[in-house]
Amino acid sequence: MNAIYKSEAGRAAIQARYRDILRQWPVPAEQLHLATREGDTFVLASGPQDAPPVILLHGSGSNNSAWRADIASWSREFRVYAVDLPGEPGGSAESRPALGSEALAQWLDDVLAGLELSSASFVGMSLGGWIALDYAVRRPDRVTRLALLCPGGIGKQRFGWIFKNLVDHLFSKHDLRRSAAIVTGLNLTDHAEILDDVTLTFTHFTPRTGKLPIFTDDQLRSLTMPVLVIVGEDDAMFKSADTARRATQSIPDATTLVLPGVGHAILGQTAPIEEFLRK
Template identity: 50%
Template sequence: MTAIYRSDDARQAIEAGYRTLLDRWPVPSASATLPTRHGDTFVLVSGPDDAPPVVLLHGAGFNSAAWLADAALWARTHRLYAVDLLGEAGLSAPVRPPLGSGAYAEWLDDVLDGLGVERAAFVGTSLGGWLALDYTVRRPERVSRLVLLVPGGIGRQKYAAVLASVFLMSFGDRGRRASAGLMLGPRGSAEPGGPALGEQLLLIQRGFRYRRDPLPIFTDDQLRAIAAPVLVVAGAKDRMLDQRGTARRVRALVADATVTLVPDAGHVPERYSQPVHAFLTNGDPR
């Protein structure tokens, strides 16, 4: 397969920037690299040892630094396992099994088994949301609750912004910043997650090869079969995914679902940390 980085120097720069961000993790943490049948997987662990487990799955083209602003709150009540996705800009193996195959469910089986976790809540963003939902469909007995932030695989994908962003990327760092703004859409802050994450995103844009394969869409029957409580938070102005369609399908098909469609937000999830915490604690933040 094509290498996921444009050069070894690019890989080293992205990894160095990521490790710097992990040094800022807001609560005490430990890391582990777990062997799985689809490649070694980096996991950052925080929160009380005996607290209910939550698996965090970031989006495409990024890494677990995406959770920096959330970890302090969620780790008060839960054991957090922030997992770097395979084939993305983190510290896990640079492999990309076919989407829609059983490979990612096997991978998450191995991750949970390696962590000694039988059943967990899952929080996933974009591609991470697709992976969490795929796992829920394939392994319902291992998912206690499911949080989907701007998820893929429910509403249709959009391509106009993607094509325009590819053109902008050819104009150096200014074009890359414009490309990110176009793709991610409206948001309340100047940078997604603040300037430090914005600089990491720029490093990734310079040196990382994003995956291009479309996300398979879950069927009505697959969504109807979900028994776990589900929370969806999405942006009505998402330029990458039809989140209005996502909201309609989840409300119509998932029995125990709460859907929040943020009217002025794009593909950067916003104002979700407190509602997610309330959902994970079933309204009792202790």
């Protein structure tokens, strides 16, 4: 297994920042460690234990900190399980299940078993959206609702989905913070803390390589649950118009939102997703 961090010092810096974020988590949360076939999986569980379950899957180069702005609202009505993906800079094992195989679905089988869930709603972002969609295709009886933010696997990828490769295309001098702003679509001034975190991560972290597999029309047509797809019109990583078109045409029960002036990082959608989950 290839190391996902460029150095032990880099690993320590990223993990220290993550621990700091967890100490400031906006709601009470249980920190769970689940045994899976991909190794230890770290989960933050919040909300009433008898409430409808929701699984959150963040994007590439991220961790559960991606849900900081949403968790206080969602955990009022739902039992929310924020899951750190394996092979990403969070609290889970560093193994990287093969994309396009049964491996990620089998890993999620283990996660649900560890949480004693037979099914749940899923909310996925970018790579996490691809993983949630892949699970819904392979295990439709285990996904009750599916909310996807800037998901991979539906629309075409612009540069390949690897952050570092996109950075290399944009800046020969590797101005990583400015590159992060362009990739995410976030303003350098208004979203300084988020961009600082992205810069820290990609200074020390090596993301996955290769393109995300694209789901076929037949796979999308096979989805039996309600699906919400939210994309940014100016997404630098995926062709959002392509994503919206295919989702609308091929997913039987799809609601598609295209946000004007928004890039790959989609913020401020707490309320629409909560409304979708409670239907």
